[in-house]
Amino acid sequence: MLNVTIDGQLLQVKEGTTILEACELVGAEIPTLCHLKHLAPEGSCRMCVVEVKGARDLKVSCATVCDEGMEVVTMNEKIHAWRRFIIEMLLADHHIDCFSCSDTGQCKLYQYALDYGIKEPRFQVEPRDWEKDETNRFFDYDPHKCILCRRCVRTCNDRQVNHTLNLTGRGIDTKVGMPFDELFIDSNCVSCGNCVSVCPTGALATKSSKDYRSWEVTKTRTTCSYCAVGCQMDLVVKKGKVVGVEPADGHSNKGLLCVKGKFAYKFIGHPDRLTTPLVRKDGVLQPVSWDEALDVVADNLQRIKAESGPDAIAGFSSSRTTNEDNYAFMKMMRGAIGTNSVDNCARV
Amino acid sequence: MAGLAITLGSGAMTNSVAEVVDADVIFLIGSNPTEAHPVMGAQIRQARQRGAKLIVADPRVIDLAKEAVVHLQLKPGTNIALLNGMMHTIITEGLMDKDYVENRTEGFDELWDVVKEYTPEKAAEICGIDPEDLKAAARLYASGKRAPIYYCLGVTEHSSGTAGVMSISNLALLCGNVGKYAAGVNPLRGQNNVQGACDMGAIPAMYSGYQKVSDPDIREKFSKAWGVELSAKPGLTSIEAMNGAAAGDVRAIYIMGENPMLSDPNMAHVEKSLKNLDFLVVQDIFLTETAELADVVLPATCFAEKEGTFTNTERRVQRVRKAVQGPGESREDWAILAEVMRRLGFDPGFSSSKEIMDEIARLTPSFGGISHERLDKEQVQWPCPSADHPGTPILHLGKFSRGERALFRPSPHIPSGELPDDEYPMLLSTGRLLYHYNTPTMTGKNEELMEIEGRSFIEINPSDAAKYGLEQGGRVKVASRRGEIETEARITQRVPEGVLYMPFHFADGAANILTSDAVDSISMTPEYKVCAVKVKKASYEDARVS
Ligand code: SF4
Numbered sequence: 067m068l069n070v071t072i073d074g075q076l077l078q079v080k081e082g083t084t085i086l087e088a089c090e091l092v093g094a095e096i097p098t099l100c101h102l103k104h105l106a107p108e109g110s111c112r113m114c115v116v117e118v119k120g121a122r123d124l125k126v127s128c129a130t131v132c133d134e135g136m137e138v139v140t141m142n143e144k145i146h147a148w149r150r151f152i153i154e155m156l157l158a159d160h161h162i163d164c165f166s167c168s169d170t171g172q173c174k175l176y177q178y179a180l181d182y183g184i185k186e187p188r189f190q191v192e193p194r195d196w197e198k199d200e201t202n203r204f205f206d207y208d209p210h211k212c213i214l215c216r217r218c219v220r221t222c223n224d225r226q227v228n229h230t231l232n233l234t235g236r237g238i239d240t241k242v243g244m245p246f247d248e249l250f251i252d253s254n255c256v257s258c259g260n261c262v263s264v265c266p267t268g269a270l271a272t273k274s275s276k277d278y279r280s281w282e283v284t285k286t287r288t289t290c291s292y293c294a295v296g297c298q299m300d301l302v303v304k305k306g307k308v309v310g311v312e313p314a315d316g317h318s319n320k321g322l323l324c325v326k327g328k329f330a331y332k333f334i335g336h337p338d339r340l341t342t343p344l345v346r347k348d349g350v351l352q353p354v355s356w357d358e359a360l361d362v363v364a365d366n367l368q369r370i371k372a373e374s375g376p377d378a379i380a381g382f383s384s385s386r387t388t389n390e391d392n393y394a395f396m397k398m399m400r401g402a403i404g405t406n407s408v409d410n411c412a413r414v
Numbered sequence: 415m416a417g418l419a420i421t422l423g424s425g426a427m428t429n430s431v432a433e434v435v436d437a438d439v440i441f442l443i444g445s446n447p448t449e450a451h452p453v454m455g456a457q458i459r460q461a462r463q464r465g466a467k468l469i470v471a472d473p474r475v476i477d478l479a480k481e482a483v484v485h486l487q488l489k490p491g492t493n494i495a496l497l498n499g500m501m502h503t504i505i506t507e508g509l510m511d512k513d514y515v516e517n518r519t520e521g522f523d524e525l526w527d528v529v530k531e532y533t534p535e536k537a538a539e540i541c542g543i544d545p546e547d548l549k550a551a552a553r554l555y556a557s558g559k560r561a562p563i564y565y566c567l568g569v570t571e572h573s574s575g576t577a578g579v580m581s582i583s584n585l586a587l588l589c590g591n592v593g594k595y596a597a598g599v600n601p602l603r604g605q606n607n608v609q610g611a612c613d614m615g616a617i618p619a620m621y622s623g624y625q626k627v628s629d630p631d632i633r634e635k636f637s638k639a640w641g642v643e644l645s646a647k648p649g650l651t652s653i654e655a656m657n658g659a660a661a662g663d664v665r666a667i668y669i670m671g672e673n674p675m676l677s678d679p680n681m682a683h684v685e686k687s688l689k690n691l692d693f694l695v696v697q698d699i700f701l702t703e704t705a706e707l708a709d710v711v712l713p714a715t716c717f718a719e720k721e722g723t724f725t726n727t728e729r730r731v732q733r734v735r736k737a738v739q740g741p742g743e744s745r746e747d748w749a750i751l752a753e754v755m756r757r758l759g760f761d762p763g764f765s766s767s768k769e770i771m772d773e774i775a776r777l778t779p780s781f782g783g784i785s786h787e788r789l790d791k792e793q794v795q796w797p798c799p800s801a802d803h804p805g806t807p808i809l810h811l812g813k814f815s816r817g818e819r820a821l822f823r824p825s826p827h828i829p830s831g832e833l834p835d836d837e838y839p840m841l842l843s844t845g846r847l848l849y850h851y852n853t854p855t856m857t858g859k860n861e862e863l864m865e866i867e868g869r870s871f872i873e874i875n876p877s878d879a880a881k882y883g884l885e886q887g888g889r890v891k892v893a894s895r896r897g898e899i900e901t902e903a904r905i906t907q908r909v910p911e912g913v914l915y916m917p918f919h920f921a922d923g924a925a926n927i928l929t930s931d932a933v934d935s936i937s938m939t940p941e942y943k944v945c946a947v948k949v950k951k952a953s954y955e956d957a958r959v960s
């Protein structure tokens with residue numbers, strides 16, 4: 067264990083703890099742009115700088131590990147000025163479009179510009195003639211909003227390990243892209259959306275994010291219903307409708323999702339959903355009340371049980387519904403009907 | 415699943431998903447995680463990028479095969495021969511973990527009795543691969559300090575599936591790879607909650623937590639708790655129930671959230687069976703092909719509209735929470751079932767999903783410490799017998815679920831139920847695509863996914879395509895002994911000569927019209943992976959008619 071002091075507060079941390087992690091332990095808030103849990107620290111945006119007593123320069127807290135006896139100051143004039151300068155530099159080269167940008171409300175750049183009292187950009191760079199890439203079916207890339215934090219690039223290469231994205235171009239012409247200036251549609255991109263989920267600005271944004279603002283939605287933590295990896299996710303809901311999905315940091319997914327978990331949610335409120343019980347009358351399925359449908363079910367099950375015994379009835383439960391539903395189903399088959407003929411399609 | 419229950423004492427995945435990033439050798443057999451379990455696939459790639467070596471045994475050149483040190487492109491249905499051949503090499507070259515085998519296993523002599531026949535040359539010949547590759551794979555696997563095996567439907571969906579699973583278990587035990595971190599024998603479950611459905615006793619012979627119906631004490635326990643006499647008579651599996659329906663012995667079937675019309679093998683048989691029923695109830699979220707045949711259809715809510723839990727492939731019980739209201743008059747599945755129970759004169763004994771979990775915990779030792787309240791704070795892995803038990807990330811640590819020792823249970827190579835012959839000269843194998851999920855009841859409602867991959871197709875090797883005069887993207891007729899379909903030819907090196915591959919998601923050109931109803935004698939898993947077919951180019955006239 068090491069002894070460190072953060073803003074006058076003494077604490078003990080394990081060896082290898084970064085200054086940023088130590089700051090989190092005492093609740094000192096540090097702005098970050100390039101840093102992301104589960105990615106190796108990169109230390110490129112320099113937004114997270116802090117002062118370490120005795121050191122000449124400010125230190126990037128996300129990529130500097132604590133030393134014994136280290137004394138850290140997380141805010142003073144020098145730090146404030148430096149962070150403010152970084153934001154101003156980023157804004158100089160940014161298409162400021164906050165009123166219509168889909169990221170408004172969750173954009174980190176916007177948030178930090180507010181926090182550091184920036185009212186308008188101090189510098190201005192001539193905009194490049196870059197085009198947006200809107201060829202992916204689920205998301206768009208707007209290079210004019212990119213702050214080159216490389217979160218997307220690192221996520222695609224080191225976490226999804228799909229090696230689609232990279233930085234292309236040099237100097238002021240650098241942007242996120244694919245080899246040979248490919249478009250998403252022509253690349254090997256598998257549309258997992260993980261790059262989009264980690265983008266701190268509106269540069270990579272889902273197409274559906276145009277339909278809502280962060281303050282209009284609620285988020286509900288749940289488990290993906292597609293495959294058995296069981297990724298944790300938040301359903302983003304606006305006015306009773308699921309409008310998006312964001313990855314959560316679950317044990318088995320550590321913040322990743324695949325194309326199904328991230329984008330295949332439209333079945334939830336789909337117009338083809340069944341909305342009322344149906345009973346076959348004169349050969350045709352017709353809408354009826356719950357009472358009528360349930361009576362028809364119970365009467366027929368009773369009748370067949372009386373005529374042919376409980377084992378003339380079988381039940382198929384579902385490997386798609388919840389544990390509680392499955393338990394209730396097997397209780398109904400064994401307890402209420404009296405047969406052990408209950409199975410699921412696990413074998414299938 | 416039955417296989418591991420016999421050899422280790424528990425049918426579940428031994429280790430946790432995220433451990434894979436710390437593995438040094440990874441053996442994938444009959445599983446294609448980058449498509450079927452994409453986030454698992456991503457983590458396997460992370461491991462490989464950090465230096466882990468990959469062995470892939472799969473008839474197709476799946477994406478991960480391109481990153482493998484050894485790709486064993488074996489004929490479908492020859493997994494057991496391969497595994498036996500690998501064990502032969504490991505034993506004869508002295509690469510096994512002798513201490514482990516001596517102290518923690520039984521049945522090694524019986525294993526050797528079977529395996530000694532499978533010299534690498536003989537095994538490789540059965541599999542249609544190079545014996546040097548087989549030996550290289552065996553040596554590499556045995557060299558791993560942390561060497562997990564992952565398998566999926568490519569092993570279980572064969573008529574020899576259970577024996578295949580036990581052979582995997584044999585290999586892992588031989589190298590001391592069960593009961594330690596980042597290793598083990600790991601079945602990747604298909605559907606999101608297969609693990610949970612089985613855990614909850616939606617299987618004929620067991621109540622929740624694999625408590626046997628045949629055990630009078632267990633029956634007595636449930637009987638007391640539920641206030642009703644319980645039957646000791648063995649129940650029917652879904653396949654047996656389908657056959658019973660066709661024969662007229664089973665007169666009513668209640669189906670919750672499944673679409674056997676598309677998902678079961680041999681679709682014609684399923685249709686005939688269901689139509690033969692006196693009474694069919696289907697409870698689902700869409701009017702599926704199966705629901706269209708029902709006498710009563712009950713509208714259920716989907717995962718986003720209900721409270722409850724799913725259990726993932728690593729035995730982790732995780733919360734499902736209600737984010738939106740279900741459409742129209744739809745109701746939660748358990749609530750519908752409770753109403754039916756009441757009308758049958760039976761008190762369901764619960765009035766919320768949370769109460770059901772409390773009942774599960776009371777009656778199921780491995781779930782004893784699990785409740786919704788606890789899961790809101792931490793998602794634990796069963797067995798979790800009490801509220802202060804942390805859950806079990808790794809099974810068989812120190813001691814097997816089965817007892818002190820795990821069991822070697824060898825099997826000779828079992829040829830598939832249906833092999834190619836003169837009339838049906840090609841092997842058809844089926845599987846999943848990244849962009850879809852089983853029957854596309856859910857994924858098919860996303861137009862973007864359907865744009866990427868919206869129609870059925872069949873993969874065929876270029877030389878076979880040339881033989882039958884097929885063109886890329888052209889229409890092709892595929893016939894088996896059970897039926898014929900038309901689909902689109904996708905000419906690719908991903909499949910070897912003589913083997914065809916088809917995704918099973920689509921209603922147009924449904925692969926399950928073709929597949930075989932041969933089943934594994936222990937697990938009753940249908941043999942989706944292999945059946946014999948013939949192909950021919952669909953003529954212009956055919957195209958016009960269809
Ligand atoms: S969607 Fe996934 S694969 Fe495509 S670029 Fe983003 S991270 Fe890479």
Ligand code: SF4
Nearest residue numbers: 212213215216218265
């Ligand atoms: S697209 Fe987003 S995540 Fe990627 S570098 Fe630009 S701002 Fe960062």
Ligand code: SF4
Nearest residue numbers: 290292293297324327
């Ligand atoms: S997000 Fe993808 S990998 Fe994760 S559980 Fe859902 S389907 Fe499986």
Ligand code: FES
Nearest residue numbers: 100109111112128
């Ligand atoms: S967050 Fe630390 S340098 Fe970017």
